[in-house]
Amino acid sequence: MKKGLTRWLMSIGLASTTLLGTMIPALALTQAEIEERLEAIPVFTVTDANGAPLVARVEDQLFAGIFINPTDADAFRQRVITQNADLNNSVQVIPVSMREIYRIERERAAQARRNPAEENIDFVYIPEQQQLDLAQSLLPAGQEIQGVPLFAVRVTDPSQPGSNNSVYLTLQQEDGSPVVPFYFSKQQADALAQRYRESVSLPANSNAVTIEVSTLEVILANWEQSDQPGLQQIFLVPSPAAIQRATSGN
Structure with missing residues (x-):
């Protein structure tokens, strides 16, 4: 990076x-x-102890936030910790290349076309x-x-x-x-x-x-x-x- x-x-x-x-x-x-x-292009995601992005379910779809500004990612992490005190030491803000996010998005889109019934996570860029x-x-x-x-x-x-x-x-x-x-x-x-x-x-x-x-x-x-x-x-x-x-x- x-x-x-x-x-x-x-x-x-x-x-x-x-x-x-x-x-x-x-x-x-x-x-x-x-x-x-x-x-x-660095972007920022909030991850759990295993390094996986935190996700939210909206209706029947899972979403993971990809933050353009690291301060916004920090604020989101703090809200998560405030609501879940036991996660304090495991939730992190991780910089990642937008290239990696783009590549994963395309791979998951192709996978969804092959298997529409399989649950996928949509990345959402947060400006x-x-x-x-x-x-x-x-x-x-x-x-x-x-x-x-x-x-x-x-x-x-x-x-x-x-x-x-x-x-x-x-x-x-x-x-x-x-x-x-x-x-x-x-x-x-x-x-x-x-x-x-x-x-x-x-x-x-x-x-x-x-x-x-x-x-x-x-x-x-x-x-x-x-x-x-x-x-x-x-x-x-x-x-x-x-x-x-x-x-x-x-």
Whole structure:
């Protein structure tokens, strides 16, 4: 896990920002490509003494929470301990790669298709409430965020005149290839937007730079099914809090 996170952090050239308008056409990503993009994304689960995720039964289905923010996982663990004092020393918050969760989900989905009568556990990603609220504030009235919010930066491209000339702001990897960062934290997207404004001398309130909201679920579905141009350039960026917790060993 630590190695994967370190490799991710080292692979992105954070000093360089560019515009990406017409992206390179590509087919839907392979499973291996999707898993590679998820490898360095830490998520957090609350487990029992055997290391198995705690589950809840809702009607006839079992669910296990996968937390995006470690603080939320800690709070859930504390609620469990408060209600079940005998579990105090056995319930833990464990960081795990989103790649592993994704792989297990696909394996269980395939198993469910083979044997529909067998009981399976559904993983549910639980977003941070603050990020949900921030994402909701960016959506049109009446539209509700559905899923784990992700934030990307879009800018008006002066080289493309016209009303529909908003493009993604990209970062450049060490090999020179562009990536479009989608952040789990709006604050990180805001920081990238501010760096761009400063680099081109735009005022802080310029509407030439905007934050776009998507969701983890939409990105995953597009990676799996869509041949939409540019999908291969999208990379997910975990929050600093998630990285710190996953690499600290606590």
